[in-house]
Amino acid sequence: MAQSDTVDRILDAAEELFAERGFSETSLRMITSKARVNLAAVNYHFGSKNALIHAVFARFLTPFSATLENAFDELEARCDGNPPTLNQTLWALTESAVRMPQRNEKGISIFMRLLGLAYTQSQGHLRKFLELEYGEPFSRFMRLLKEATPQLSAVDRYWRIQFMLGATAFTMSSSDALQDILRNKLGVETTVQEIAARLVPFLAAGMQAPDALLVPPTSSKIPVA
Amino acid sequence: MAQSDTVDRILDAAEELFAERGFSETSLRMITSKARVNLAAVNYHFGSKNALIHAVFARFLTPFSATLENAFDELEARCDGNPPTLNQTLWALTESAVRMPQRNEKGISIFMRLLGLAYTQSQGHLRKFLELEYGEPFSRFMRLLKEATPQLSAVDRYWRIQFMLGATAFTMSSSDALQDILRNKLGVETTVQEIAARLVPFLAAGMQAPDALLVPPTSSKIPVA
DNA sequence: ATGTGCGTCAAACGTATGTTTCAAACAGAC
DNA sequence: GTCTGTTTGAAACATACGTTTGACGCACAT
Numbered sequence: 001m002a003q004s005d006t007v008d009r010i011l012d013a014a015e016e017l018f019a020e021r022g023f024s025e026t027s028l029r030m031i032t033s034k035a036r037v038n039l040a041a042v043n044y045h046f047g048s049k050n051a052l053i054h055a056v057f058a059r060f061l062t063p064f065s066a067t068l069e070n071a072f073d074e075l076e077a078r079c080d081g082n083p084p085t086l087n088q089t090l091w092a093l094t095e096s097a098v099r100m101p102q103r104n105e106k107g108i109s110i111f112m113r114l115l116g117l118a119y120t121q122s123q124g125h126l127r128k129f130l131e132l133e134y135g136e137p138f139s140r141f142m143r144l145l146k147e148a149t150p151q152l153s154a155v156d157r158y159w160r161i162q163f164m165l166g167a168t169a170f171t172m173s174s175s176d177a178l179q180d181i182l183r184n185k186l187g188v189e190t191t192v193q194e195i196a197a198r199l200v201p202f203l204a205a206g207m208q209a210p211d212a213l214l215v216p217p218t219s220s221k222i223p224v225a
Numbered sequence: 226m227a228q229s230d231t232v233d234r235i236l237d238a239a240e241e242l243f244a245e246r247g248f249s250e251t252s253l254r255m256i257t258s259k260a261r262v263n264l265a266a267v268n269y270h271f272g273s274k275n276a277l278i279h280a281v282f283a284r285f286l287t288p289f290s291a292t293l294e295n296a297f298d299e300l301e302a303r304c305d306g307n308p309p310t311l312n313q314t315l316w317a318l319t320e321s322a323v324r325m326p327q328r329n330e331k332g333i334s335i336f337m338r339l340l341g342l343a344y345t346q347s348q349g350h351l352r353k354f355l356e357l358e359y360g361e362p363f364s365r366f367m368r369l370l371k372e373a374t375p376q377l378s379a380v381d382r383y384w385r386i387q388f389m390l391g392a393t394a395f396t397m398s399s400s401d402a403l404q405d406i407l408r409n410k411l412g413v414e415t416t417v418q419e420i421a422a423r424l425v426p427f428l429a430a431g432m433q434a435p436d437a438l439l440v441p442p443t444s445s446k447i448p449v450a
Numbered sequence: 451a452t453g454t455g456c457g458t459c460a461a462a463c464g465t466a467t468g469t470t471t472c473a474a475a476c477a478g479a480c
Numbered sequence: 481g482t483c484t485g486t487t488t489g490a491a492a493c494a495t496a497c498g499t500t501t502g503a504c505g506c507a508c509a510t
Binding site: 022024025116117119120121154155156158159160162163164165166167168169170171174178182185186188190195198199201202203204205206207208209210211 | 381393413
């Protein structure tokens with residue numbers, strides 16, 4: 001065995017367990033026993049549990065971030081000068097995610113779920129790590145979104161982007177369970193690609209919704225079509 | 226002091242700590258010391274940490290669920306016969322949430338954050354507890370959504386509902402953090418009511434988006450590196 | 451053969467957790 | 481006042497955690 005695959009075994013196991021159970025709820029002992037390596041191996045190879053978490057993110061975020069930069073480069077080149085549309089920007093992102101080389105068929109949903117957890121679980125160190133290491137492609141995505149939705153105020157845009165992130169992270173992270181339910185209920189099979197194909201129009205429509213009414217259209221007034 | 230306020234002190238402290246740190250990351254010792262009660266009081270009054278979590282949810286979910294049922298009753302009465310529109314249904318839900326009697330100014334955001342956590346953190350016991358106790362208003366909401374979007378196929382509707390849930394749960398579960406970012410970046414203060422007022426149009430637009438295109442609308446042939 | 455460096459292993463460490471114990475304090479009824 | 485059931489208090493319990501230790505095995509250069 002070449003340069004000991006212990007490191008990868010740990011990363012594989014950790015990635016999967018973190019995705020299903022969260023960070024604090026996953027102990028090093030669960031990880032090492034799933035990976036069938038010694039407990040001390042984690043601290044030997046990574047230094048600490050937090051460092052392991054960072055390594056798990058780095059392993060999939062680094063190639064993804066490169067792929068994404070390429071997709072954005074190409075998109076901007078194709079539009080030369082004009083800002084890409086909202087649809088184009090969203091599709092560039094989705095395609096980059098979907099086309100990522102996956103280690104297994106659960107790859108994309110683990111990927112999404114981890115991103116969601118990173119946002120949700122307020123682990124300070126993770127947040128700082130991600131901002132530091134991968135802030136740039138994120139900023140670029142934000143800039144593209146901004147140029148694609150000039151009609152929105154900065155505040156409206158900010159919140160709508162959060163809504164998009166939420167819909168995406170949530171759906172993708174529980175896509176396994178959701179696909180099961182759908183299969184049992186309606187007897188339909190679905191691929192992640194199809195989910196993405198449904199998600200993008202939903203998001204685009206939401207982003208381009210008319211300005212937020214700050215008053216509910218309840219009772220008498222504004223019956224709404 | 227009437228029937229010992231220990232119980233309420235514990236619930237107040239637990240609610241706040243759970244909302245800011247999550248369940249596993251909050252220890253009974255943090256709770257009891259914040260509430261200035263003895264450590265053993267939690268197990269004496271509630272039986273276990275899990276039971277305390279259930280009690281925290283029950284305290285705000287029971288009145289909320291009642292309020293919601295009333296709101297739906299009233300909405301259906303007002304529409305007599307015709308199914309309520311999507312906007313009306315969504316607003317009935319949001320208003321019920323926003324108008325809940327709050328214990329303090331942080332009430333509503335704690336409430337939202339806890340709901341988000343319940344969805345996000347896959348604590349098995351919580352899920353089961355919530356389904357068992359509050360499954361009915363949820364089913365009713367789903368039925369109203371179905372009647373409000375007859376143009377959607379069952380599959381489309383299913384996924385779009387997941388997208389809505391995701392956007393809501395995600396935003397609500399990190400709303401404090403998101404408000405902080407917004408404050409530091411743009412110097413804007415936001416209330417949960419305003420977030421809700423922005424969320425509803427976003428969701429409504431997404432739900433009513435044109436049928437999903439199953440092919441990305443990129444210019445040429447989906448080049449992508 | 452010998453020594454060196456890296457990786458593995460079982461075992462232990464210190465700390466923090468949820469829970470239990472049991473005596474003391476307290477309330478209200480008689 | 482005395483008794484009775486309920487609530488508090490300090491302390492201990494058993495367990496699980498992340499981390500550290502030091503002995504051991506093994507490849508490989510000398």
